[in-house]
Every structure is written in C-alpha cells, then in structure tokens.
Amino acid sequence: MKHLLILVISLLFLGCARQQKKFDDPLFEKEKKRVLELAEKYMDLSPITVTAQVCERSAGGIHDFYSEGDYWWPDPENPEGPYIRKDGMTNPDNFTAHRYAMIRLSQLCGTFASAYLVTDDIQYAAQMVPHLKAWFIDEATLMNPSLNYAQAIKGKETGRGIGIIDTIQLLDVVKAIMAIESAGVLSADELSGLKAWFSSYLNWMDSHPYGISEQAKDNNHGACWFLQAAVFSEFTENERMQDYVAEKFKGTLLPCQMAENGSFPLELKRTKPYGYSLFNLDIMSGLAQVLSTRNDSIFTYTTNGRSMQKGLEFLYPYIKNKEDWPYDQDVLHREDWPVRHPSLLFAGLSLKNTSYLELWQELDADFENPEVIRNMPIRYPLIWIN
Numbered sequence: 001m002k003h004l005l006i007l008v009i010s011l012l013f014l015g016c017a018r019q020q021k022k023f024d025d026p027l028f029e030k031e032k033k034r035v036l037e038l039a040e041k042y043m044d045l046s047p048i049t050v051t052a053q054v055c056e057r058s059a060g061g062i063h064d065f066y067s068e069g070d071y072w073w074p075d076p077e078n079p080e081g082p083y084i085r086k087d088g089m090t091n092p093d094n095f096t097a098h099r100y101a102m103i104r105l106s107q108l109c110g111t112f113a114s115a116y117l118v119t120d121d122i123q124y125a126a127q128m129v130p131h132l133k134a135w136f137i138d139e140a141t142l143m144n145p146s147l148n149y150a151q152a153i154k155g156k157e158t159g160r161g162i163g164i165i166d167t168i169q170l171l172d173v174v175k176a177i178m179a180i181e182s183a184g185v186l187s188a189d190e191l192s193g194l195k196a197w198f199s200s201y202l203n204w205m206d207s208h209p210y211g212i213s214e215q216a217k218d219n220n221h222g223a224c225w226f227l228q229a230a231v232f233s234e235f236t237e238n239e240r241m242q243d244y245v246a247e248k249f250k251g252t253l254l255p256c257q258m259a260e261n262g263s264f265p266l267e268l269k270r271t272k273p274y275g276y277s278l279f280n281l282d283i284m285s286g287l288a289q290v291l292s293t294r295n296d297s298i299f300t301y302t303t304n305g306r307s308m309q310k311g312l313e314f315l316y317p318y319i320k321n322k323e324d325w326p327y328d329q330d331v332l333h334r335e336d337w338p339v340r341h342p343s344l345l346f347a348g349l350s351l352k353n354t355s356y357l358e359l360w361q362e363l364d365a366d367f368e369n370p371e372v373i374r375n376m377p378i379r380y381p382l383i384w385i386n
Contacts, residue, residue, distance in 0.1 A: 023118050023382060027361060031382060034365055035114040039124055042108050047134035048101045049141045055095040059158035060149040063142060065102070067166050068094035069151045082155030088271030088331045090371060102169040103373060105131055110380030113176030116183060117382055125180035129190070132177065136197040137190060145201035147210065161210035162217075165224045167201075168377040171286070174198065174235045175383040199236040202229060206241070215248075218256050219266040220280040226253060227283050230290045246291050250303060253284070258306040262314030272330035274322065275337050279375045281315050284308060285343035286378050289385075292350060299350040312347045312356065319344070320359055333371050340365040342378040349385065 023032060051062050058066035070090045072083040108131055115124040134141045150163020177194060180186070186194070205211035205225065215225040226245050233241035257280070259265050267276035288298035288308045299308045318325045319338045330337075340363040348356030367373065378384060 022385075027357060028118075028382070030361060031114075031365065032118045035111050035118065035380065035382070038107075038111040039115040039127075042111055043127060045108065047131045047141065048104060049135050050098045050101060050143045051141045052101065053097040055097070057095065057152070057154065058149055059152070061144075063144045064149050065098050065143055065147055065166070066095060066149045067099050067151055067163060068096075069153045069157075069160070069162075070094065072153050072156075083153050090332070099166055099169070099374065100370075102166070105135060106169045106172045106377070107379070109176035110172040110383060113179040114380045114382045116180055122183045122185055125183035126185040128176060128180060129185055132173075132186075132194060133190065137193045142197075145197050146204045146208070147201075148208075159210070161212075161214040162221055164205060164211060164214045164228070165221055167228060168224050168283075169374075171228065171231050171377050172380050172383065174231050176380070178235055179383045195236050198232045199238070202232045202236060202238065202241065205229065205232075219264075220276060220283060223253060223257065223280055223283045223287065227287050227290070230287055234290060245287070249287055249291060249298070250301060253287070254301075254306050254308070255304045257284070258311060260305045260310075262306075262310035262312070264311075268327055271328075272332065273327050274318070274325055274330050275333060275375065277315060278319070278337055278341060278343075281311055281343045282341050282376070282378060284311065285346045286384070288350070289342075289346040297350050299347050308347065309351060312343065312351070312353075316344075316356065316359070319363075333369065336367065336369045336372050339363055339367045339372060339376060341376075342381045342384065345381050346384070 050065050054062055055066050057068070058064065060066055068091075069083075069085075071085055071087050072094070073086050073089070073091045075081050075084045109128050112124045112127045116122065136142055147159070147163050147167060149159040150166050151160045152158050152163075153160070177186075177191075181191065205215075205228065211225070214221055215229075216222065217225070226248060229241055230245045232238075233245065257264055257266065264277055264280045267273060267280050270276045285299075285308060288301075292298045299312075301307060302309075319341065322334075322338060340360055344356045344360035344363075347353065348360060365379075367376070373379075
C-alpha cells in the first residue's frame with residue numbers, strides 16, 4: 001500500500017497529461033466511486049435557493065440569507081423574552097432552511113465537479129449550471145451577496161458577524177466552479193456573473209462591520225473568514241486580497257491561534273474541544289492548501305515554533321484513536337467524529353506523509369449527521385487538489 005501512496009504523491013507533483021489521470025491511483029478509488037454514485041443520485045434535481053422558504057422572524061427580504069444562532073434557546077424563566085446561550089447545545093427549533101439549502105448546493109456542485117474531473121464527461125459539469133444560475137444570477141431566485149441577517153438571536157440581534165461562518169458552505173461551490181471552467185458549459189456572461197457575485201460578497205465581507213469584526217476573531221471564526229477570502233479572491237482574481245490573506249495567515253492566524261505543541265487553545269476551551277479542534281485544523285489546512293505554491297508549501301512554514309506540520313502532528317494520534325484524547329470530552333456528537341478529514345489528505349500530499357494518507361483513505365466520507373456536515377465544509381477534496 002505504501003508504495004502506491006508514494007506513487008500518487010509523485011504523480012501529483014510531477015503533473016499529468018490529462019487532468020483525470022491525476023486520480024487514477026488507488027488512493028482515490030473510494031472517493032471516485034463515492035462521487036460517481038452521488039452524481040447519479042443528484043442528476044436532474046431542481047434548484048432550491050433562499051427564496052424557497054422565508055422565516056417570519058427574519059428582518060431581511062426574500063433574497064436575504066437568514067439563520068439563527070445554533071446555541072441559543074428560550075429562557076425557561078421568560079419564555080417569550082430574549083433567548084439565552086447554551087454553548088455547544090444546538091437548538092433544533094431554530095431556522096436552518098437557508099443553511100441546508102446552501103449545503104445542498106455545495107453537495108451538488110462538489111459532486112458534479114468531482115465527477116467531471118474523474119471522467120472528463122461534461123454532462124456532469126452541465127448539471128451544475130441551473131443551480132449556479134438560480135443562486136447567483138437569476139433575479140427571481142438569487143441570494144443577495146451579503147450576510148446581514150445570519151446567526152440572528154431572538155430578542156437580541158437581527159444578525160451578527162459570526163454569521164459569516166455560514167457561508168463556508170460556498171467553499172466547495174467556488175472550487176467546483178473553478179474545476180469546470182474549462183468544460184465550456186458556462187457562457188462568458190454566466191461566468192462573469194458568478195465572478196461579479198463573489199466579488200461583491202467578498203467586498204461586503206471586507207468592508208461591512210460584521211466582516212471587519214469577524215476577521216479579527218482569534219478562533220475558528222477568524223480562520224473561516226480568511227479561508228473564504230482566500231478561495232473567493234482566487235476565483236475573482238483579487239490579487240490584493242490574496243496577498244492580504246497570505247500575510248495574515250503567516251503573521252497572525254498561525255502564531256496567534258496555535259500553541260507551541262500544535263494545539264488550538266481556544267478550541268480546547270469549548271464544550272466540544274475535540275470536534276472544534278478537528279474543524280479548525282481542517283479550515284487552517286484548507287488555507288495552507290490554497291496558499292501553497294509548487295515552490296512554497298505553507299504546511300512547512302514555521303513561525304515562533306508554530307506550523308501546520310506541528311498541528312497535524314498534535315491531532316493525528318487522536319484522529320487515529322480518539323480514545324486517547326486527554327482533554328475534556330465533547331458534550332455532543334463525540335461518537336460522530338472523526339470522519340475523512342481533508343487536513344489528512346492535504347498535509348499527507350504536501351508533507352509526503354503516507355500515514356496521513358492511509359488514515360484519510362480509511363475514514364468515513366459518507367457521514368450524515370447534520371452537525372458533522374455543517375462543520376465539514378470541504379467535503380469534495382478532489383476539486384481542491386485540481
């Protein structure tokens with residue numbers, strides 16, 4: 001097995017004459033089978049956008065994304081009053097329809113773009129077009145390129161900056177668009193319209209008080225802001241933002257979020273320290289994957305004794321065997337982690353670490369728990385190593 005994994009690393013770094021040849025190694029067999037089966041399941045589904053369902057509690061309009069804070073509940077002593085916070089405890093009665101519509105879009109686009117990459121069959125790429133037009137181009141159904149009403153709290157806030165974490169579900173969407181650009185299924189005007197939408201949203205993220213406060217967060221929320229900025233600026237060719245993200249990752253995110261032992265102290269303080277540590281490692285690894293070049297691997301970049309390599313070394317033993325986890329146990333969903341984390345694949349390829357690649361291949365990619373799905377925004381890694 002190990003010689004095959006070493007072979008795939010060589011192929012990935014040397015390049016291939018045809019794109020889909022990159023995925024011919026046995027390392028990717030399970031993922032190829034998964035996306036092709038999903039593609040058949042998702043074929044010809046109709047688009048569902050934010051306009052399909054409106055919450056009466058939203059302060060926005062029909063085209064505005066709306067969600068409610070996960071950990072906010074009615075106050076038993078004042079049932080009609082402002083909600084109170086229970087960290088780590090998700091309220092199942094909060095409005096989540098827009099989030100799950102966006103997750104559905106992410107799943108469809110990630111699946112079809114991955115299927116296109118491994119088959120070179122443009123029918124898969126073409127399946128994305130109606131969904132992309134409905135969400136970002138068609139005036140009757142599109143989502144406004146802003147997030148003024150996300151993570152609202154009844155009786156407290158009509159929207160919050162931390163709501164920007166909801167659009168991490170667009171990461172696979174944008175990577176999928178980039179993966180099919182050469183397929184010719186999007187017209188020049190459609191591609192221009194998609195880039196205009198994400199350019200507008202990125203500008204909102206960078207200029208609105210919600211976005212300004214969110215990028216300053218020193219936990220997973222800040223990392224999620226920067227990963228979105230990295231991917232959206234890559235797609236829209238915003239070089240200023242690309243340079244800014246790279247500078248902030250090296251100078252702020254890595255040294256401020258990671259301890260010298262490779263852990264994320266602020267995530268360890270949460271009521272779900274294991275799940276949050278895995279989540280932040282995946283997000284930071286996504287950043288390293290986007291920011292790395294052929295001659296500059298961000299996985300080996302070190303500052304003040306901190307590096308993504310050290311982050312993987314810290315968590316890998318507990319991904320391999322979570323029973324060895326020495327910190328507090330998660331209050332919910334402990335049994336649902338780990339899954340097939342992209343951090344293992346990205347770091348395994350970059351660092352040429354076969355142990356990471358073997359573990360990635362072994363773990364489950366067909367998780368269905370909604371809490372895991374929303375905390376695993378990179379669910380189609382083939383479009384990230386394209």
